[in-house]
Amino acid sequence: MTSKGPEEEHPSVTLFRQYLRIRTVQPKPDYGAAVAFFEERARQLGLGCQKVEVAPGYVVTVLTWPGTNPTLSSILLNSHTDVVPVFKEHWSHDPFEAFKDSEGYIYARGAQDMKCVSIQYLEAVRRLKVEGHRFPRTIHMTFVPDEEVGGHQGMELFVQRPEFHALRAGFALDEGIANPTDAFTVFYSERSPWWVRVTSTGRPGHASRFMEDTAAEKLHKVVSSILAFREKEWQRLQSNPHLKEGAVTSVNLTKLEGGVAYNVVPATMSASFDFRVAPDVDFKAFEEQLQSWCQAAGEGVTLEFAQKWMHPRVTPTDDSNPWWAAFSRVCKDMNLTLEPEIMPAATDNRYIRAVGVPALGFSPMNRTPVLLHDHDERLHEAVFLRGVDIYTRLLPALASVPALPSDS
Ligand SMILES: CSCC[C@H](NC=O)C(=O)O
Ligand SMILES: [Zn+2]
Ligand SMILES: [Zn+2]
Structure with a gap:
């Protein structure tokens, strides 16, 4: 040209x-x-x-x-x-x-x-x-x-x-x-943008000890569940040449927050995710899935939406x-x-x-x-x-x- x-x-x-x-x-x-x-x-x-x-x-x-x-x-x-x-x-x-x-x-x-x-x-x-x-x-x-x-x-x-x-x-x-x-x-x-912040709370204390029920370990479980879901959707997209990117649900972990010092186990930590939910997804069931990943991680793990398109x-x-x-x-x-x-x-x-x-x-x-x-x-x-x-x-x-x- x-x-x-x-x-x-x-x-x-x-x-x-x-x-x-x-x-x-x-x-x-x-x-x-x-x-x-x-x-x-x-x-x-x-x-x-x-x-x-x-x-x-x-x-x-x-x-x-x-x-x-x-x-x-x-x-x-x-x-x-x-x-x-x-x-x-x-x-x-x-x-x-x-x-x-x-x-x-x-x-x-x-x-x-x-x-x-x-x-x-x-x-x-x-x-x-x-x-x-x-x-x-x-x-x-x-x-x-x-x-x-x-x-x-x-x-x-x-x-x-x-x-x-x-x-x-x-x-x-x-x-x-x-x-x-x-x-x-x-x-x-x-796809519908769902911006989700998962907040995990747990026992604080001295970071030299084997603390139990920490915010970090529970947050890690939720992050793992969500990233495993991400991998599943990615594989679904990769394995089917007829599927285009917009037809599957994507998610990225975009923020991690929490902690004050190396040797202090924090009482709270959070992870933020940018989900893009495919239009054929059952939105109610999907939200229940998110909730159940939080519950499965333990006590004191909650989620909130910063953006949640439902239409x-x-x-x-x-x-x-x-x-x-x-x-x-x-x-x-x-x-x-x-x-x-x-x-x-x-x-x-x-x-x-x-x-x-x-x-x-x-x-x-x-x-x-x-x-x-x-x-x-x-x-x-x-x-x-x-x-x-x-x-x-x-x-x-x-x-x-x-x-x-x-x-x-
Ligand atoms: C979800 S509100 C932000 C809108 C933005 N639109 C273009 O990039 C996007 O991230 O898709
Ligand atoms: Zn534009
Ligand atoms: Zn743009």
Whole structure:
């Protein structure tokens, strides 16, 4: 792949790079600059613009292209504006400079996750508008804060607001993940994040003695049970080529806390785990399993949840779903190979699906290594521009899906 010189850069790429330079990086994102950027896009494109402050300082910006038939439900194109932090010393280029190398790779935090998608939506709409198209269904683009830290001050609140219901979303698109092969990954469901802290209490005392009933030995038992479960799920994934990562439950031990001195046996210790529970799991039985591992470890071992998503939803990927039919038809017409999967991580799509809106996770990046949250996150400009082409075909099809029973 080669790139054009700076003087002939495609304007969509220039806009993408401008957006990448806005420092919406956690934990202190410059949301004000992002909102101003989208307001300016609305002005330039002649789109409606609404700002909904879902929590103090947390604004959802909604850009609207009205359809010709207001009785129909709308298409919601969602993207988050925040990006994850960087370890600057591990980057080849400043992650907020949007440097483009001689081959056409654009290096920036958010290049894949998911500032590319925000600009692709906008540029597809711009092209279709310039060409004079109108479609029956309204298209809303929502630019939301806070996704990278869970969406609790973003989409989780927005879906409960009257402004969200007024959008009358019938179908939504949100982010996916790059695919290194020629195929494109599309996500129809998500695993549920359960963040669990196990606290173990036991007898304190002098660490020179063979203490019994210690916090550490009981915590060790729980850690062993959970890591054995992890190994079982890992083997299940490894041994079945039909299973993708999102179809099994994962867990990682992410924190160990406790203790004050080498020679003091502490009375309490804790371990924190990030579980991602597959959508076909019996949640009640799984929680009972966690409890029983704690009980089996001995007295005084308890667990608490820091995050516990209980509403997994699956968007059908067969022709019973007219949105899927339209989406997959366009991909087929464009000769794109789709790989439908369950999202291993958590995105704002879980909130959208939970309020009854069918949704797909799709970031059109094929032949691209998965670099979201990684050092040297980058995207080739040709892949980015191909993504604009893809949305330019998808939007007319989705916004022209004939009236559905759910529309009335
Ligand atoms: C569970 S809330 C955190 C959400 C976060 N989303 C993207 O990386 C994730 O860790 O999946
Ligand atoms: Zn993301
Ligand atoms: Zn992310």
